[in-house]
Amino acid sequence: MAEFTLERTPLRARTRAALAQPLLRQNLRRVTDRFMQVRAAAFAQLADAEALRATARALRARTLARLPELLEQFADRLLASGAHVHWASDAASARRYIGQVAARHGARKVVKSKSMASEEIGLNRYLEGLGVQVVETDLGEWIIQLADEMPSHILAPAIHKDRRQIAALFGQVAGSPLPEEPARLTAFARARLREEFLSADMGISGVNFGVAASGSLVLVTNEGNGRLVTSLPRVHVAVMGMERLVADLAELDVLLALLARSATGQPLSCYTSIITGPRRPEEADGPEELHVVILDNGRSALLGSEFQEALHCIRCGACLNVCPVYRQIGGHAYGWVYSGPIGAVLTPLLLPASAAAQELPSASSLCGACWQACPVGIPLQDLLLALRRRRPPEGATERLAWRAWARLWASPRLYRWSLRALHALAPLARLPGVGRLPLVSRWATGRALPPLPSRGFRDWWRENG
């Protein structure tokens, strides 16, 4: 299966590769524009969207402050409902546990509904290594699984592919050519995946929200694959990031009202499942076993830090759609599971040992559109800035240059002198080749120097102020 490019390809190369794909860029513009448009319409249905965002932010903050107590309650309710609970401190523990469940049931085939947490722990590759076949069942996820690629948008994973390419992929599965029509291609996927659902031994899903008061798992999908994954196979494994919790059903009211609105501009997604425990005696179908894997995997390091609020995220994707950087480069260029502004925040925090991950906060214009779009009001641009601040400058020369600049401008006299010197030297910057000098080129590439006025502001102010 496809691998994350974060460690293999530098950020600049990843962005260049994305910018060189006209279809990706054209479709990104379409999908992000569409999502922003429908989101605005859906928010207009709320009496006071800003007040609701403030409430949601307060709820998320309150949940994290009480996270140990709520998780304890959640786990106790899950156990009481007959579910199994696994506390996974890291990715390896989660993978191993799920592998053991699969082995105990002799599982040969697993159907999956979209789960970013499972992508984060590299679950598909691990299970395939154990000889278990893994089938992604979200239509977009299936397309990119067949193409051996990564999602380009969290809600529209295959948006970088056109119908011709998808027909070719499906044609290989079918063994005969298929018409290049979305409705016909969707019908083919339905029939094909239906057989996978009915013959799968195990279903793996993510979790949109866990409800502490009832031990319920809330899953939201539009296609219905989430329902099939959690209804047909005899074992259901749910992978949940430990922060995806609400205290009770009243809190769920608020967050559900915001989730689908922010994600796809729907008041509610097609299917919102509230699952409490495995199949009961009065039911003829549903899984006999339910396993819930509660995943830390680096999240706890954010608690009690200035980055705690990154754990407020409910994974709606709204910050991607509005981000001027994401809108150009799409999800692939971020190189890991999470993309867009929230990806540029979460990736360096969840992968602290990766130098490549620490570069991502630079892929932002700090415009703040992400914060304005975020349904739970995460101050993403502040977090991005804080992440940049903690990143050490590259090399001794750069460190020295910044320090010298700080010293220079700390003195009013030297500050004035430096401005005058800059004014005198400015024409030099226009000489050919200057922009390609080492160090200078990092700032100069792709930028044009604005025209300088004949004299500085301070001189002008002395005469006219």
Added chain:
Amino acid sequence: MTPQRESGDRARFLGRLRERLGRRPAHPHGRPVLRLEGEPPPVAYATPMDDLTMAFCQAAAQLGALVRRTGRDGLPEVLDEALALAGPGPVALTEEPEMAGLEGLLKTRGREVIRPSQGPRAVAGACLGITGAVAGLARTGTLVVDSSRAGSRTVSLLPPVHLALLPATALLPDHGALLRSLDAAALPASLVLITGPSRSSDIELELTLGVHGPGRLLVALLV
């Protein structure tokens, strides 16, 4: 011996969280966080909801569902409409009490009846699935199906056409009213909020219905 259903180290997992949370208050960035005591207030919407029936019909129709307001005596007519949509084939019914009369109607129409106990493959072979609904959400045109009452999760999911029988008395304004009325200690194994037919826009953003769930949804709103 009862199998061990909890694994991993709960105490260490939660201990780490407690230790981290004890370090310092967490919101140095952005505006101050709103103080909130107790339950959050219900979500307020821009438009009022006076007539639940009217609102439900409008919202469901907008999603592409067909809503028929009818008395019990009009049910055969709605059933015939659903059968015409579904084409030939067997019909899956849940175990709910309101299915009693339907079984006879289907038999007189020469239709084989599938029950959930026959298994998902049999249910998947039905051309139509008929379920009750424990609630309807007017603002969003949503049906609420309870797996414990229905005895099944799949009748509303596997067949290409879904007919739901919804008593008008079960209409609520919105999902908040539903969630806030539920008893957290007495939830069914699966409660599903169904808002329109299954949909996907994953291929070139073109909307297609019925990708995994039913592509056609018919609601008999029983008045």
